[in-house]
Amino acid sequence: MTMSRAVRIREFGGPEALRIEQVELPDPGVGEVTVRQTAIGFNFIDVYQRRGAYPLPLPTGLGHEAAGVVEAVGPGVxxxxxxxxxxxxNAGIxxxxxxxxxxxxRLATxxxxxxxxxAAxxxxxxxxxxxxxxKTHRVAPGDLLLVHAAAGGVGQILCRWAKALGAEVVGTAGSAAKCEIARAAGADHAIDYSKPGxxxxxLKATGGRKARVVYxxxxxxTFLHSLDCAAPFGLVVLYGAASGPAPAIEPELLNKKGCLFLTRPSVFPHNADPATFRANAVEVFQAIAAGHVQAAxxxxxxxxxxxxxxxxxxxxxxxxAIVLRP
Known part of the structure; x- marks a missing residue:
């Protein structure tokens, strides 16, 4: 048995709730491996879970992704x-x-x-x-996409990868400097959404065209304006809530805005099956090798x-992105 240094929270709250504790780590069990982690990824869902917005049983650890080296292999692996x-x-909090x-x-090589x-x-x-x-929308050449928070970790990847797939991309960001980052990531147009209008x-940037998909x-x-920016029969993909939960709407509003489609997907169901997860990971690694996805x-x-x-x-x-180093 070895020891691990691990972050724990025993009550929901601010960053001060995060504590590092020494935790006993047994030998790996059936189907498990011990991983010595070399780099840990940060995602905004970690903040939501620390705050209690997405409650977890306490006490709990935090964090969803990391990279490292296999140190020991359990039976059956x-x-x-x-x-x-x-x-x-997606290997557990x-x-x-x-x-x-x-x-x-749950591991990809x-x-x-x-x-x-x-990787982290x-x-x-x-x-x-x-x-x-x-999967949510299979982007095709000529699609006009609107990507909110285009200077963020996911936003930059969406911009660059979508451009490689032949889409026209409008990115939004919260300042002039962040708009420049969005452009550098591949956005054809960058709009400062901290400004009114x-x-x-x-619409001025696109010649009056609305988006086939809004991410x-x-x-x-942003959500209500996202509905305004979607083309008739377009798709609004609400996949996060960095500024807070989107307001509730009546379904009839989707009709009035242009017979829109609205979805609230998540990464975890898309990767629940191990074989599907590894196939999706291969597609990501191929995109990285091709330069369509780059670490920022x-x-x-x-x-x-x-x-x-x-x-x-x-x-x-x-x-x-933010990276934690053990």
Missing amino acids: AELRAGDRVVYM GAYADRRNLPAE LPASVSDED AIFFKAMTAQYLLR WPEAM DSVGKD IGARFSLDEVAQAHRVAESRTTTG
Whole structure:
């Protein structure tokens, strides 16, 4: 039995609720491997869960994704061996740790072309982009897409990958500087949605065309305008709530806005089956190899600085991904 340094919360609250504890780590059980983690990904869902917006049984760990090296293999595991480099994003809460026992079926083997830090920075985000662009709506050449929070981790991936698929992309962001980041990530047009009248600015940029698909991870501050920006029979994809939950609407509003489709998908059901998860991961790794997906790391923190990482994320002053290093 070894020890692991792991972040725990014993009550919901602010970043001060995050504590590092020493946790006993038994030998891996049937179907499990022990992973020594080398890089840990941060996602805004971690903030929601720390706050209690998506309640977890307490006490609990936090974090959904990390990369590392297999140290030990439990009984019944044939597909992995000690020394293999792996990454995961749906293997149970608790990625904020230096070592974990994990189900082997929830791990994807990392190709040599992807570094541990890059994998931790983008795997969850890239897998999110993968289902949004290839499953929720299979993007085709000529599609006009509106991507909110286009300077963020998922937003930048969506912009670059969608462009590679032949789409025209409008990105929104909360400042002029972030709009430049969106353009650098591939957005054809970038709109500052902190300014009044931004939907009109979008229409001006596109020559009056509305979006075939609107990808909205902001929620409260953007959702109703997202409905305004979708073309008739268009799709509004609400997949996050960075500014707070989207307001409730009557279904009839979708009719009045142009017979719109509205969906609230999640990355986890799209990767619940191990074989599907690994196939989706291969598509992500291929997109990385082709340059369609690139790691954009905005900040790095040690595990001891996890509270500061959360404060920075909540301030919405960062661009790109946050990585924790054990």
